[in-house]
Amino acid sequence: MTLVVAGAAAVYTLRIADDCLVLSHRLAQWSSWAPTLEDDVALTNIALDLLGQARAMYARTAELDGTGRSEDDYVFMRDEREYVNCLLVEHENGDFATTILRQLLCSTHQLEQWQALTASTDDQIAAVASKAVKETAYHRDHATDWTLRLGDGTDESHRRMESALAALWPFTAELFESDSITHDVAVLGVGPDPEALRSEWDSYVGRVLGNATLAVPESTWRPTGGRRGLHTEPFGYMLAEMQHLHRSFPGVTW
Amino acid sequence: MTAIDEIRRAAGAIPDPEMPALTIADLGILRDVRVDASGHVDVDITPTYSGCPALDTIREDVERCVRDHGYEDVTVSIVLSPAWTTEWMSESGRVKLREYGIAPPRDQPFDLKPLAIAVECPLCNSPRTRELAHFGSTQCQAVRRCDACGETFPHFKEH
Numbered sequence: 001m002t003l004v005v006a007g008a009a010a011v012y013t014l015r016i017a018d019d020c021l022v023l024s025h026r027l028a029q030w031s032s033w034a035p036t037l038e039d040d041v042a043l044t045n046i047a048l049d050l051l052g053q054a055r056a057m058y059a060r061t062a063e064l065d066g067t068g069r070s071e072d073d074y075v076f077m078r079d080e081r082e083y084v085n086c087l088l089v090e091h092e093n094g095d096f097a098t099t100i101l102r103q104l105l106c107s108t109h110q111l112e113q114w115q116a117l118t119a120s121t122d123d124q125i126a127a128v129a130s131k132a133v134k135e136t137a138y139h140r141d142h143a144t145d146w147t148l149r150l151g152d153g154t155d156e157s158h159r160r161m162e163s164a165l166a167a168l169w170p171f172t173a174e175l176f177e178s179d180s181i182t183h184d185v186a187v188l189g190v191g192p193d194p195e196a197l198r199s200e201w202d203s204y205v206g207r208v209l210g211n212a213t214l215a216v217p218e219s220t221w222r223p224t225g226g227r228r229g230l231h232t233e234p235f236g237y238m239l240a241e242m243q244h245l246h247r248s249f250p251g252v253t254w
Numbered sequence: 255m256t257a258i259d260e261i262r263r264a265a266g267a268i269p270d271p272e273m274p275a276l277t278i279a280d281l282g283i284l285r286d287v288r289v290d291a292s293g294h295v296d297v298d299i300t301p302t303y304s305g306c307p308a309l310d311t312i313r314e315d316v317e318r319c320v321r322d323h324g325y326e327d328v329t330v331s332i333v334l335s336p337a338w339t340t341e342w343m344s345e346s347g348r349v350k351l352r353e354y355g356i357a358p359p360r361d362q363p364f365d366l367k368p369l370a371i372a373v374e375c376p377l378c379n380s381p382r383t384r385e386l387a388h389f390g391s392t393q394c395q396a397v398r399r400c401d402a403c404g405e406t407f408p409h410f411k412e413h
Contacts, residue, residue, distance in 0.1 A: 038397070042389040049393060052305020056334065127335030131304055134413050135393075142388050 008184035009122065010064035011084065012191055014074070015181075015227060016113070017057035018085035021075060022235075023106055024050035025242055026093055035096055042142055043099070049135040056128040063124070076246035080236050081229040088171040090226070090235040097150055097160035101168055103143035108204050109175050109197065111136040116192035125190065144208050151212025158213065165209070166217050173222040175201075181227075257295075257325070262287045264323050265297060268315045271308040272392050275354035278312060282342030285333055295320055295328040300338045302413070303393040340413045352376045356395065357383075357409040373409050375400035385409075 027047035034040035058071040089106060093099045114136055117129035150157040176194045185191040209216055225231070246252060255263075265287065266279030278284045278299070286298040297316055301309045313330045320328040340359035343351075348358040353376075360371045372381035380402030387397040388411075395408040 038387040038389070041391070042387065045389040045393055048305040048307070049303060050305070052301070052303060056304060123335060127337055128304070131301075131334070131337040135304060138388055138411075 007064055008181045009188065009190050010061050011181045012185045013057045013061045013064060013125065015084045015086075017054045017061060017074065018083050019089050019106075019110070020050045020054035020057065022083070022085045022238070023089040024048075024054060025238065026089065026091075026102075027099070029093055030099065039096075046103070046139050046142065049132075049139065053128065053132050053135070057125075060122075060124050060128070072246065076243045080231055080239055083231065083235070083239070084227050084229060086171070086174050087223055087226040087232055088168065088175065090232060090238065091168060091171060092234045094164065094167070095160055097157065098164040098167065100143055100146040100150060101161060101164040103139065104147050104208060105168060105172055105175075105205065107136055107139040107143050108201055109172075111140050112197045112200050113192065116197065119189075120191060121189035147208055147214075148212045151209070151214045161212065161214055165214055169217045170219060170221050170223055173219065174224045174226060177224060177227070179227065257289045258287050261289070261295060261297070261320055261323060261325065265316050265319050268312070268319055271311045271315075273351070273354065273356070275350050276347050278316075280344050280347030280350060282338060282344065282347075283312060284316075289325075293325065293327060295325045297328065297330045298333045299330060300333050302338050306393060338413075340410065343410075351410060355407060357398065357407060359410045359412045373398060375403060375405065376407055377405050378403040383407075 024047045027043045027050070030040065030043040030047075032040060034043055054075075055071050058069075058074045061074065062069045062071075088102065091098075091102055093102075111133065114129045114132040117125055118133060120126040120129065147161070151161045152158070176198045178194055182191070182194050186193045206216060223232075262279075262284070266277055266284050268278050270276050270278055270281055270283070273281075281302065283299050283302065284297070285300050286296075288296040290296075297320065299309070299312060299316060309332065313332070316330050317328055320330075341361075343359065351358045355376050357373050357376045360373065373383050374381050375383050375398075378400060380400055382401040383398045384401065385396055385398050386406065389395075390397045390408050394410055394413065396411050397406060398409045399406045
């Protein structure tokens with residue numbers, strides 16, 4: 001089934017929803033695997049917040065694109081090429097250092113994005129954002145605390161954070177990319193120009209990494225394509241697992 | 255008593271599924287009750303957190319409660335704007351929360367900065383407490399320990 005989404009605002013809300021959903025699913029994969037009980041609880045709590053944010057944005061997308069699709073339709077009935085999340089959120093969990101660093105990079109961006117969206121000309125988006133800002137501030141705090149402990153911790157934890165940083169950093173460029181969709185929503189006042197979030201993000205992430213004795217890597221390559229449905233290999237496996245039950249038993253409820 | 259008052263009182267007394275010591279009126283989850291000329295009842299509820307899993311249960315509880323009071327034609331809607339904050343929790347709700355063993359949210363607006371007011375231990379009332387974990391057994395709670403009595407306790411986060 002090909003689901004075509006019409007209108008810049010609808011594509012924009014779908015991107016945000018997909019970012020939240022995919023990151024939520026990645027974090028949920030930590031359930032029962034985190035290094036401490038507190039962090040098992042923390043990562044799955046964050047996953048639940050993100051799932052709630054995703055649901056609200058899928059619901060808004062369904063109104064904006066006029067299809068009246070359900071949240072489940074978006075989540076379970078689209079193929080890889082129809083997902084428009086950024087590549088960073090789909091990156092595999094790796095070790096705890098990789099997950100924490102991905103959280104720092106993502107939640108800092110999401111917090112700024114939600115803050116900007118509280119002033120959206122779309123009332124529903126602004127309402128979702130005003131709640132999400134508070135939730136995401138806790139997510140960023142959690143990632144910041146752990147980045148400091150691991151980066152400025154033992155030789156082993158420092159080495160793992162350095163290696164996570166080298167692996168994840170190239171994927172951050174995509175967060176700030178503009179295209180015709182972001183241009184249109186910025187003109188409409190629906191959402192911020194992605195580039196406008198860059199300096200605050202650089203400043204916060206740079207400060208935390210500095211305090212964690214981690215050096216910002218030199219950017220060598222800038223992988224991109226998520227917003228156009230071109231994803232990394234691990235994403236297909238994630239979707240297959242996530243969608244399996246729903247596709248095997250269409251309409252299943254529990 | 256008007257129909258609106260009756261429904262508001264009955265629905266407002268529904269316990270929160272995750273913190274049954276508190277009602278949905280105490281928490282500020284019940285937002286509005288309207289009855290039109292044809293007898294159709296509209297009830298608005300609001301989530302405390304975006305992904306709060308209790309909301310679907312609350313919605314069903316409210317529908318059942320209104321029907322049990324003789325109003326068959328009822329629609330329960332989830333409203334997001336304006337967004338819920340802990341400031342909407344009633345004073346009696348805060349007292350009940352403390353009696354239940356959960357430190358209530360501090361009376362200060364959320365501003366993305368650490369709050370200066372101490373969180374008091376709900377067991378011994380000492381202000382000397384510290385956070386053990388941001389995230390607790392539900393989305394709205396953190397876990398703290400009291401340095402005076404040594405007990406750990408949940409804290410309803412400012413939000």
